Amino acid sequence: MSEPAVHRTVIIDESFRVHHLLDRESVLGPVMLSPLLIYLVALIGLPLVFVFIYAFSDATTGSDSFGFVGLQTFQTTLEDPVFRIALRNTVVFTVLAQLVVIVLATVLGFVLSADFRGKWFVRFLILLPWTTPVALSALAWLWMLDSLFSPFNWILGNLHVVDQGTPVAWLGQDSLAVGSVVALQAWRTLPLAAVILMAGLTSIPPELSEQAEVDGAGFWRRFFDITMPLLAPIMMVAILFGIVATFTDMAAVYILTRGGPGNATQVLGSWSFYTGIQGGSLAQGAAIGIFMFPVLLGVCILMLRRASQTEVV
Amino acid sequence: MAEVEVREIRKSFGGGNPAVDGISLTCKNGEYLVLLGPSGCGKTTLLRMIAGLEAPTGGDVLIGGKSVRALPPRARKIAMVFQSYALYPHKKVVQNISFPLEAQGMSAQERMEKVKWAAGLLGIDHLLQRKPRQLSGGERQRVALARALVREPQVFLLDEPLSNLDAKLRASARLELKQFQQRVGVSTIYVTHDQVEAMGLGDRIAVLNQGRLQQVGTPEEIYHHPANTFVATFVGSPPMNLLERDGKLIGFRPENIRLEKNAGSRDDATVFRGHVLRVENLGSDRYVYLRVKDAHGDTNVIAKFAIAEPLEFSNDEDADLVIRNRNINFFDRDSGQKAAA
Numbered sequence: 001m002s003e004p005a006v007h008r009t010v011i012i013d014e015s016f017r018v019h020h021l022l023d024r025e026s027v028l029g030p031v032m033l034s035p036l037l038i039y040l041v042a043l044i045g046l047p048l049v050f051v052f053i054y055a056f057s058d059a060t061t062g063s064d065s066f067g068f069v070g071l072q073t074f075q076t077t078l079e080d081p082v083f084r085i086a087l088r089n090t091v092v093f094t095v096l097a098q099l100v101v102i103v104l105a106t107v108l109g110f111v112l113s114a115d116f117r118g119k120w121f122v123r124f125l126i127l128l129p130w131t132t133p134v135a136l137s138a139l140a141w142l143w144m145l146d147s148l149f150s151p152f153n154w155i156l157g158n159l160h161v162v163d164q165g166t167p168v169a170w171l172g173q174d175s176l177a178v179g180s181v182v183a184l185q186a187w188r189t190l191p192l193a194a195v196i197l198m199a200g201l202t203s204i205p206p207e208l209s210e211q212a213e214v215d216g217a218g219f220w221r222r223f224f225d226i227t228m229p230l231l232a233p234i235m236m237v238a239i240l241f242g243i244v245a246t247f248t249d250m251a252a253v254y255i256l257t258r259g260g261p262g263n264a265t266q267v268l269g270s271w272s273f274y275t276g277i278q279g280g281s282l283a284q285g286a287a288i289g290i291f292m293f294p295v296l297l298g299v300c301i302l303m304l305r306r307a308s309q310t311e312v313v
Numbered sequence: 314m315a316e317v318e319v320r321e322i323r324k325s326f327g328g329g330n331p332a333v334d335g336i337s338l339t340c341k342n343g344e345y346l347v348l349l350g351p352s353g354c355g356k357t358t359l360l361r362m363i364a365g366l367e368a369p370t371g372g373d374v375l376i377g378g379k380s381v382r383a384l385p386p387r388a389r390k391i392a393m394v395f396q397s398y399a400l401y402p403h404k405k406v407v408q409n410i411s412f413p414l415e416a417q418g419m420s421a422q423e424r425m426e427k428v429k430w431a432a433g434l435l436g437i438d439h440l441l442q443r444k445p446r447q448l449s450g451g452e453r454q455r456v457a458l459a460r461a462l463v464r465e466p467q468v469f470l471l472d473e474p475l476s477n478l479d480a481k482l483r484a485s486a487r488l489e490l491k492q493f494q495q496r497v498g499v500s501t502i503y504v505t506h507d508q509v510e511a512m513g514l515g516d517r518i519a520v521l522n523q524g525r526l527q528q529v530g531t532p533e534e535i536y537h538h539p540a541n542t543f544v545a546t547f548v549g550s551p552p553m554n555l556l557e558r559d560g561k562l563i564g565f566r567p568e569n570i571r572l573e574k575n576a577g578s579r580d581d582a583t584v585f586r587g588h589v590l591r592v593e594n595l596g597s598d599r600y601v602y603l604r605v606k607d608a609h610g611d612t613n614v615i616a617k618f619a620i621a622e623p624l625e626f627s628n629d630e631d632a633d634l635v636i637r638n639r640n641i642n643f644f645d646r647d648s649g650q651k652a653a654a
Binding site for chain 1: 364365366385386393395396412415416464
C-alpha cells in the first residue's frame with residue numbers, strides 16, 4: 001500500500017525566501033534607505049557632533065589630552081584678525097558670486113529653454129563646469145590665472161590692453177585675487193542655477209507671456225512684470241543652492257590662492273582647515289567652522305519652507 | 314471697432330500639410346464671427362496669426378483696412394482671451410485688469426476709473442482684491458473679459474473661452490458672453506470646436522477643416538444648406554444623414570424624417586424603404602436607428618423625434634422614411650460639394 005501523499009504547507013516556507021521577503025515594504029524600505037542613513041550619520045552627523053565637542057575643548061592634533069574649556073576657544077577665535085577677514089570674505093564672496101550667478105543664470109535659462117539648432121551642444125557646454133570636480137576646475141583656473149602662462153594675459157597683451165612685458169598677476173594682487181575667486185565660484189555654481197531657472201521658465205505657461213504681449217507690454221515689461229515674479233520662487237531655490245555651495249567651499253581658495261596674497265582671500269572653510277588641520281589646533285578649527293552653521297541653518301530653514309509652500313499656479 | 318480681414322493667409326510649420334492653407338475671410342464691423350472646426354483644423358493658428366502671435370507664411374492680415382502683418386501684437390489694438398484665461402497668477406484681479414492700461418502708460422487715476430467701469434460691466438466689483446486662484450471658473454472668465462475690454466480694443470479674439478468650464482456653467486457663460494458682446498458692440502472672432510456654441514453665439518460661422526475654409530454663413534445657412542458633406546456631418550447632432558441615389562449624395566437632417574407604414578410615392582417628398590434597428594429614448598428626444606437600402610448597399614440612418622410625438626414603430630419593424638424635398642440637400646458623390654437636384 002502506498003503512503004498517502006503528504007501535503008506540506010509550502011506557502012509558509014515560500015514566504016521566508018529572500019525574494020519574497022523583499023516584496024514586503026516593511027523590509028524593503030529600511031533596506032533601501034540604510035545606505036543613505038549610514039552615509040548621513042557617519043559622514044555628516046558624527047563629524048558635526050565632533051565639531052561641536054571640539055569647539056568647546058582644547059583638543060589639538062599633537063596630543064591625546066582633552067579638556068573642556070567652555071567658550072574660551074570662541075573668544076580666541078573672535079579676537080583673531082585673520083578670522084575676521086575670513087568671515088567677511090566668505091560673506092562678500094558668496095554675495096558677489098551669487099549676484100553674478102542670478103543675472104547670468106537667468107540669461108542662460110532663457111537660452112536653455114529656447115528652441116534652436118544645435119541646442120543640445122549649447123546645453124552640454126553650459127552644464128560642463130557643473131560635472132567637473134571643484135579641485136579639477138580650480139586647477140584649470142590656476143593655470144589660466146598663472147602670472148606667466150595665463151591665456152588672459154596673452155589675449156590682453158595682444159590686444160595691447162596691458163603691457164606684454166609686465167603681465168597681470170591675477171592671484172598676486174588683493175583685488176584681482178578676490179575677483180578671481182569670485183569668478184571661479186560664480187563659474188562653477190552657474191550651471192546648476194541655469195538648469196533650475198530653465199525648469200522654472202518651462203513651468204510658466206507660455207500664454208501668460210503671450211497674453212502680456214497682446215495686452216500691449218513690451219519685452220522689458222513682460223520680463224520684469226510677468227516672468228520675473230513668477231520665476232522668483234524658483235530663483236530663490238537656485239540662490240539657496242548657490243549660497244550653500246559658495247559659503248562652505250574651501251577647495252577653490254585652497255587651490256587657487258591658499259588664502260593669499262597675505263590673507264586677502266581667506267575664507268572660513270580654508271582658515272578652519274589651516275588652523276585646525278595644518279596648524280594642529282583642532283579646537284579652534286572647529287570653532288571657526290561653527291561660524292558657518294547659523295548661515296547654513298538659515299538657508300536650510302528657508303529651503304524647507306519654500307519646498308512646503310510651493311504654490312502651484 | 315474695426316473690420317478684420319485675412320487674405321489668402323497661409324501657415325506652415327514645416328513638413329506635412331500646412332496648418333492654415335490659404336484662407337480668405339472677413340469679420341465685419343461689430344460682427345460676432347465664429348471659427349468652427351475639429352481639433353487640428355487650423356482655427357487657433359488662424360486666430361493667433363490675426364493676433365500677431367504667429368507669423369503667417371503667406372497672405373495678409375488687415376485690421377480696419379490696414380495691413381498689420383509687420384506689427385507686433387501690442388500694436389494691433391486687439392484683445393485676446395485664451396482658453397486658460399491666462400490671468401497673471403501673482404497679480405490681484407484689479408492689477409490683472411489694469412495691466413493693459415499700465416502698458417499704455419495711463420495715469421493711475423484714469424486706470425482706476427477704467428477698471429471700475431469694466432468691473433462694473435461684468436459684475437466683478439467685489440472680486441477686485443482677490444488673487445486669480447481664489448476665483449471660480451466663471452469668475453475667472455469675467456476677469457479675463459474685463460481685462461480684454463478695459464483698453465477698448467478694435468477686436469476681441471476669443472480662443473475656446475468656455476471649454477474650461479463645466480457643462481452646467483457653460484450655458485449661462487454663453488449667454489453672458491453674447492450679452493456682453495452686444496453691449497460693447499466690438500467685432501469678435503471666436504474659436505470653438507463645439508457646434509452648439511457656434512450655432513448659439515455666431516452672427517456668422519466659418520467652418521474650417523484641414524486648414525481650409527469649408528463654408529461661411531449664418532447659423533441657419535450652415536445648418537440647413539451646408540456647402541459640402543464635411544459641414545453637413547460636422548454640424549448637427551446627430552449629423553446629417555447621407556444616402557446615395559442616382560449618382561448623387563442625398564442629405565437630410567434626422568429631425569426632418571417622418572416614418573410611415575406603406576408610404577406611396579409622393580410629388581413633394583422623397584421616400585426610402587427602411588427597417589427599424591433600435592429605438593433609443595433620450596429623455597427629451599427619441600432616436601430611431603434605421604437601415605436603408607441605397608445604391609451603395611445598406612446605409613444606417615438616424616431619425617430624431619421629440620418625445621411628445623407619438624411613435625408607432627418599435628425594434629425590428631419595417632418603416633418608410635418620408636422626407637420633404639425642400640429639406641433635402643444634394644452633394645456630388647466624388648467631391649462632396651453641394652450640387653443641384
